[in-house]
Amino acid sequence: MNRNLILGGFLSALVLLAALTSFVWTPFDQAAMNIPDKLQSPNALHWFGTDHFGRDMFSMIMVGARTSIAVALLAVGIGMMLGIPLGLAAAARRGTWADELIMRSNDLVFAFPSLVIAILITAVFGPGAVNAIIAIGIFNIPVFARVTRGAALSLWEREFIMAARVAGKGAARISAEHILPNLANLLIVQGTIQFSLGILAEAGLSYVGLGAQPPVPSWGRMLADAQTMVSFAPHMALIPGMAIILTVLGLNLMGDGLRDWLDPRLREKRP
C-alpha cells in the first residue's frame, strides 16, 4: 500500500459513503425549499449553508454524489462492455482487416471533440441523465479498446499463450481465459481514470443544462445556479466545486496508487 492509494481511497470512500448514506438519511430533505433561510453561509445547523431557495446544501451535495457516481460508473460500464471485447478481438486478429477496421473506427471516435458530441447527443435526443451516460460512455469505448489491444498484443507473444494454442484452444477461448485475466489490473486502473473523467464530464454537461434534470440534484447544476449569486453567496459555488475536485482528485490518486500497487514494474514509468 502506498500514500496515493490510501489518500485516494479515503477520499473516494468518503464520497461513496455520502452517496450511499443519502439513500437512508440526509440532515434535511434536499428538495425542501425554505425561503426565509435562503443564502445562509455554512453554520451549525446547515453545515454547507443554504442555496437561493433555502435548500440545505449538505443534503444536496450528498444526493448529488449519487448522480455523479451513477452517471460516471455506467459510462465506464458502457466503455468496458464494448471496448474490451473489441480490443481483444483486434488483438486476436492482429494485422487483418478486422483489426484495421476496429482500430481505424477507434481513431475516428477519438477525432470527434468529445464534449461537442456529448452536447450534440444530449441536445438532439433531449437532456437527461440517460443521454449523458450514453454520450460519455461512447467516448470510453475507444479508450478501453486501445488499452486492451495494446496490452493484449504483447501477451499474444508470450510462451504461455503459445502453450494454450498448442493445446488446441481457439482465439476466443484464449482471449477470455488467458488474455483477459492478465489485463484485469490494467483495466481496473484505466477504469478509475475514466471514472474520474466521467465525473468531470457529467458536471460540465449538467452545468450547461444538458445533464440530470431537476428535481434530480447534481453538482454541475448547483454550480450553474451559483453563477449569478457568486458575488454575494460564494459558498454556493465553492462547495459543489470542492466536492467535484476532491472526488476527481481522490479517484486519480487511487488510480495512480492502484497502478503502483498492482504492478510495481510501472512504478518508475508513470507520467
Add this chain to the structure above:
Amino acid sequence: MLRYSLKRLISLVLSLAVASLVIFAVIEVAPGDPATFMLGLNAQPDTVAALRTELGLDLPTVERYLAWVGGMVTGDFGTSYTYRTPVAGMIMDRMWVSLPLALYALTLSTLIAFPAGIYAAARRGKPGDAVVMGATQLGVAVPNFWFAMMLVLIFAINLRWFGAGGFAGWDKGLWVGLHSLTLPAIALALPQAAILARVMRSALLDILGEDFMRTARAKGLSRRQALWRHAVRNAMIPVLTIIGLQFSFLLAGSIIIEQVFYLPGLGRLVFQAISARDLIVVESVVMLLVFAVIAVNFLVDLAYALVDPRLRQRT
C-alpha cells in the same frame, strides 16, 4: 516521404467522409422538424410544406447529404434556418473569438507547463518535484468552468481588474481584445497546463535514462547543459503531440467556458442553434471542429515524419 504523405492524406479524407456521414445521420434522426419548429405548432400544414421546400428539407436524404458536403467543400455552408444568413459568415464571425481564445490558452498552457515540467524532471524525487506534481494532480481535478467562476469572483468582482464577461471586440485594438479574453484563457489553460507538465516531465525522465545522456555528461557537460541541449530537444516529440491534441481540445472545450463568460464564440453559436433547432448551423460547426481535430492530427503526423525518418518506413 511523398508516399507517406499521400497515405496520410487518403486516411484524412476517409476520416472526414465517415465523420460527415455520422454527423449527418445524428442530425437526421433528431426528433423535431425544423420547419415546424420555426413556424410554431399552430402553423398551417401548407405553410410548413412551403418552408420545407424552401429549405430543401423535402429532398431525398442522399441528395441533401451530397448538397451539404458539396457545399462545405466549396465554402458554402448553407443558410441558417433562423437567421436567414449564410452559415459560413456566422462561423467566421465567431471564429474571431474562439480561435484567438484557443491560441491564447495554448500559449499560456505551454508557458506554464514547460518550466514546470523541466523543473520537476530536473529535481526528480526532491521536494520541488513533489510540489509540482501535487499541483498538477490538483490542476487536472479542477473543472475549468468552476475555475472560471472563481477567477470572475476574484479578479472581476472583487479586484475589478477584468470585466466579468462579454467580449470587447477587436476593433478597439489588440490589447482591449486580449484583455477581455485573459480570464477565459487562464481558465482554459490551467487544466491543460497540468496535463502538459506531466507529459513534459515523463518524456524528460525517459530521455534522462538514455545512453547518450550519459555520454553527454561524460564528455564534460554539466547536468544543466546536458538537460537543455540534449534532453529537452528530444522530449519535444511526445510534447508536440500533446500540444497538437490540446489545441483541438481547447477549441472545442471553449464551448463551456464561453457560457461562463458570455463570449460570442462558436460555443454560444452551437447552443443557440441547438435550442432554436437550427440544425444546419449545428451540423456545420460540429463538422468544422471535427475537421480541425483531424487536420491537426494530420499535420502532427507529417511533422513527425519530417523529424524522424524512421516513421516514414511504416505505413
